[in-house]
Amino acid sequence: xxxxxxxxxxxxxxxxxxxxxxxxxxxxxxxxxxxxxxxxxxxxxxxxxxxxxxxxxxxxxxxxxxxxxxxxxxxxxxxxxxxxxxxxxxxxxxxxxxxxxxxxxxxxxxxxxxxxxxxxxxxxxxxxxxxxxxxxxxxxxxxxxxxxxxxxxxxxxxxxxxxxxxxxxxxxxxxxxxxx
Amino acid sequence: xxxxxxxxxxxxxxxxxxxxxxxxxxxxxxxxxxxxxxxxxxxxxxxxxxxxxxxxxxxxxxxxxxxxxxxxxxxxxxxxxxxxxxxxxxxxxxxxxxxxxxxxxxxxxxxxxxxxxxxxxxxxxxxxxxxxxxxxxxxxxxxxxxxxxxxxxxxxxxxxxxxxxxxxxxxxxxxxxxxxxxxxxxxxxxxxxxxxxxxxxxxxxxxxxxxxxxxxxxxxxxxxxxxxxxxxxxxxxxxxxxxxxxxxxxxxxxxxxxxxxxxxxxxxxxxxxxxxxxxxxxxxxxxxxxxxxxxxxxxxxxxxxxxxxxxxxxxxxxxxxxxxxxxxxxxxxxxxxxxxx
Numbered sequence: 001x002x003x004x005x006x007x008x009x010x011x012x013x014x015x016x017x018x019x020x021x022x023x024x025x026x027x028x029x030x031x032x033x034x035x036x037x038x039x040x041x042x043x044x045x046x047x048x049x050x051x052x053x054x055x056x057x058x059x060x061x062x063x064x065x066x067x068x069x070x071x072x073x074x075x076x077x078x079x080x081x082x083x084x085x086x087x088x089x090x091x092x093x094x095x096x097x098x099x100x101x102x103x104x105x106x107x108x109x110x111x112x113x114x115x116x117x118x119x120x121x122x123x124x125x126x127x128x129x130x131x132x133x134x135x136x137x138x139x140x141x142x143x144x145x146x147x148x149x150x151x152x153x154x155x156x157x158x159x160x161x162x163x164x165x166x167x168x169x170x171x172x173x174x175x176x177x178x179x180x
Numbered sequence: 181x182x183x184x185x186x187x188x189x190x191x192x193x194x195x196x197x198x199x200x201x202x203x204x205x206x207x208x209x210x211x212x213x214x215x216x217x218x219x220x221x222x223x224x225x226x227x228x229x230x231x232x233x234x235x236x237x238x239x240x241x242x243x244x245x246x247x248x249x250x251x252x253x254x255x256x257x258x259x260x261x262x263x264x265x266x267x268x269x270x271x272x273x274x275x276x277x278x279x280x281x282x283x284x285x286x287x288x289x290x291x292x293x294x295x296x297x298x299x300x301x302x303x304x305x306x307x308x309x310x311x312x313x314x315x316x317x318x319x320x321x322x323x324x325x326x327x328x329x330x331x332x333x334x335x336x337x338x339x340x341x342x343x344x345x346x347x348x349x350x351x352x353x354x355x356x357x358x359x360x361x362x363x364x365x366x367x368x369x370x371x372x373x374x375x376x377x378x379x380x381x382x383x384x385x386x387x388x389x390x391x392x393x394x395x396x397x398x399x400x401x402x403x404x405x406x407x408x409x410x411x412x413x414x415x416x417x418x419x420x421x422x423x424x425x426x427x428x429x430x431x432x433x434x435x436x437x438x439x440x441x442x443x444x445x446x447x448x449x450x451x452x453x454x455x456x457x458x459x460x461x462x463x464x465x466x467x468x469x470x471x472x473x474x475x476x477x478x479x480x481x482x483x484x485x486x487x488x489x490x491x492x493x494x495x496x497x498x499x500x501x502x503x504x505x506x507x508x509x510x511x512x513x514x515x516x517x518x519x520x521x
Contacts, residue, residue: 047217069341075217140278174344179345
């Protein structure tokens with residue numbers, strides 16, 4: 001009985017926040033009828049700290065080098081009863097000089113750990129972190145499942161696997177975060 | 181070692197969230213952070229899916245080939261600086277219980293069918309803009325569900341290491357004649373386990389038996405435990421997305437204080453407007469062990485059976501009473517006969 005009560009109340013709480021559907025018909029295409037969603041004007045949002053990111057230099061012969069990317073913040077003000085988002089991360093190869101084999105860290109040699117992440121107090125839900133996810137292909141960086149709004153931050157650690165013959169230099173590449 | 185630490189962290193977060201759930205803090209309004217970056221949201225949805233909570237946040241539709249769909253999205257700059265966002269549609273796939281968007285530039289059907297107008301938005305600080313998304317489903321498109329995302333993407337920032345951010349709205353577009361394909365799922369079994377540092381969890385095997393992708397969420401309650409204890413509900417920890425025909429585990433992590441049992445576990449899972457509850461009697465094993473899987477019984481069927489059994493019981497009772505009365509009366513009549521005759 002208690003559990004049912006809880007679920008109902010949670011539904012009500014979320015329902016109050018859920019975008020109110022007003023019947024404003026839309027006419028276009030064959031899915032002619034649409035209704036307008038109103039709610040928080042912000043929508044699902046992502047931001048990454050502006051700070052210039054660089055990986056700590058390492059002595060010759062190190063097998064890997066790590067650094068933190070800076071704070072990632074995902075905000076979900078949509079107030080859904082089943083509020084879920086997934087952040088995926090992908091990388092390019094990192095190259096220096098002309099990008100020969102010894103001047104390249106291939107993307108499959110880059111791994112991503114989100115760390116535990118932190119949510120604002122009072123939020124209902126949990127973040128599933130990632131641990132040493134290989135960026136050989138797109139990987140889940142973090143997933144959130146909860147009820148209602150959420151703001152979650154994490155400071156990921158990137159680890160680059162280095163060759164024994166890796167050339168010293170400033171390596172350039174890109175890391176993309178996608179939240180949907 | 182590291183993963184134990186992780187589990188510990190996760191449990192702490194979970195415990196905190198469970199406590200919040202129990203306290204029913206409706207604290208959601210303060211979550212509107214002042215500087216949340218680039219935002220996107222859906223501005224309209226089909227009337228037919230008015231009651232589908234997913235249709236409020238994702239583009240979900242079922243159309244015949246040849247249809248042109250139009251939706252509107254709002255893109256917002258939630259910072260104090262102007263932003264320029266590229267707007268486009270990319271493909272996505274569902275794999276290992278997760279929704280995986282393709283990288284930009286990866287060819288996809290949805291990407292080639294869609295146009296976003298304008299294709300980029302210059303946003304002033306704290307301002308938002310509206311864009312129109314048109315999805316032209318070709319006449320010769322094969323039946324089936326397509327996945328994709330409408331993206332708002334910021335240009336790369338940073339020095340040598342560039343970071344790119346994009347935020348999007350998922351698209352689950354089903355193409356085919358006739359009514360929308362059914363969505364459904366079954367929960368076949370529940371399995372109790374306890375990690376080596378003593379954290380209990382329940383793992384449910386969920387199979388998508390319908391013709392559309394599902395986004396699972398739900399909770400687990402424990403009743404009839406040792407000494408009549410009850411616990412929960414505990415939220416399922418992963419936002420598992422299940423592709424058509426796929427079977428994936430949905431995990432519910434519980435507080436360490438949950439004792440062995442046996443417990444009657446009731447797991448309620450839902451996606452869109454479909455909800456199924458199952459029960460099973462589970463016992464949490466010792467640390468580091470996983471109990472054998474237990475077949476899950478639909479809770480509704482059980483309830484239905486209980487109602488049936490009650491009605492049957494009452495009917496049988498009435499019948500017995502009637503029979504007894506009849507016999508008793510006959511006996512009395514027989515007894516009466518010689519006296520009167």
